[in-house]
Amino acid sequence: MASNNSYPKLHNATWPGVVGKGAPDSEPIIPLDTLLKLTAGAEAGGQKFDGVDLWLADPHISIDSSPDDIKRVSDHIASFGLEVGSFVAPIWGGAGGGSAMGDADEVKRFLTQVKKACQIGQWMREIGIRPSGGIRVDSSTGVEAWDQDPEGNTRKIAATFREAGRIAQAHGEFIVAEGEICWGGMHSWRENLKLLEMVGMPGVVGYQADMAHSMLFVLGANAEKDRILPPDFDWADKPALDAAYRQVADALRPWTLDFHVAQNDGTTFGSGDHEKTGRHCQVDDPNGRLDVVKHAGYWLRDEKGELTKTMRHICWDGCMFPNAVMESQETWNRILGQMVQVRDAHGWRE
Template identity: 60%
Template sequence: MNNYPKLHNATWPGIVGKGPDSEPVIPFDKLLEMTAAAEVNGVKFDGVDLGLLDPHLNIDMSDDDIKRLADKVSGYHLNIGSLVAPIWAGSAMGTPDQRKTFVEMVKKSCAIGKRLKELGVRHYGIVRIDSAAGVSDWAKDPAGNTKLIAQTFREACDVAADFGEKLAAEGEICWGGMHSWKHMVELLQMVDRKNIGFQADMSHTFLYTMGYNAPEHRILPVDFDKSDREAIKSALKTVTAALRPWTIDFHVAQNDGTVFGSGSHDKTGRHCQATDPNGLLDIANDAGYWLRDEKGNLTKAFQHICWDGCMFPNAVMEKQQTWNDILAALIKVREAHGWKG
């Protein structure tokens, strides 16, 4: 059996879309327990990707706190992979102070990431960012705001390089300047740093093909037949051809072609359960558009893949079977597009 890419679960779905304006946050320890307990034919998760977000984790944690975190995760026989930087207190296209805060959050996240590597619990992964700006605000001055975002990202990349970290910009339709596949490519080219790349999420990036928030970049027609797999595959090939060369982090997910938001989170590509009969993606097959090049060769551009299931109801997330089903989907992706290392 293939043992790469490593299989990770994400912890931030216990926070994103939760809180006072939605359902209660799912505790960090609970997510670790369910991840560690998942098993399919003797195969278990290899690790977790972490959101450095309150109330799970404090971005200003002490070195002793970082050691305790490393011990806790490794105690479940899990590794740590990619980290989400809590950059939303600032904005990549905001005021000078907001942009300074954005970069500072990236710096703190990279420092934690480096320390986790030193402690032997983190062997791969990136630090994830977005523009921390809405699409409507960006649209007030597209060219000027994209330049501001690129400048902030450059500053963040320079800081990350000091820690030996790479940054991955998440492709999601709710982030201004990153809300279409063409805008995303333009932004990454403008940043022009060796240590920045793209974080592809199968749910979010599928919405790119449908032109949500950027109808001028739509690939699938408005009235496309959702049962037409050939049309969907063709659209995915267009998006992945443009963004695959930039992709350094990858989320396996399912989507039914609709948008969804909960709590304070803006609407974005709906994350469906791995077994959702309304899902439009063939998870194992369609992951290959990201994991293989145009000739069908494995890119091996990242050492782990992660399941992202934000904004699932707590009743779903607190069922152990949910995580077994997710693990099963990840295993199928690795069997189809993995390697032995």
């Protein structure tokens, strides 16, 4: 029987229609409208998605949008019965940004993209369509480049993130940094913790926990020294996986301001121009290593098992799936059903 919890709100991500797509050797980008229709059309036990998290780059929503542009797109999203949550800011060099540990020009471009995203966020809050969510960033640099000077480069990234936090504060926003094994200085759970502590702006610059990406940290992918589980780990040993994953969550949960429900099979994958990172699996994939509902609780409840209520909404993230999977309504019905179970188990009512 459903719990009838009303929080956290349940959002779908739109960037899986873009990430890993559009390159000559990959599938076409999925239009924003297609994703909005699929999100609005999803249903599970009488429940619907409450909103979407957005990709602020062409061809979805331009980072250079005007106030009138944002009013039009907000009205359009609202016509589907959806609200807006977190944004992905296009801070990478290929999207007009630059490395967070780069030279002065690169850092300036990075921060300019953050400022544009924060301004759009402020406009949407004023419109009333965006009651929750932060601005998502990463270090916009690879592990190999970072590894040339780990201490110095982490200090540079922290300085850039600190300035991004100040920009966010000025717009009533906050920054969420998503650690993945492909981002230099954010490629292990210890490096993420070190970076966030160095930034030193809790509540303003925090962590965006993706269940799939964070799970790869226990394997020490791209960071052998921070491996928790042994190389010959037996996936049948569920208690050991639980303990390792809880160690990661306990370290990063105090910094977590945004949360992605996801599944992972313990492998890496890349598509198009996206480097290999933790593979997202379909929510019902028999090879999935996570107990999605149980392990979501590691992020949504504290070490005593009490609800943190930090995240007013949670989002499904599933990048680099084939378009045939992404464009099937049944895919989103199943995902929504799993997210409803997460909210039933770890949500609350207001």
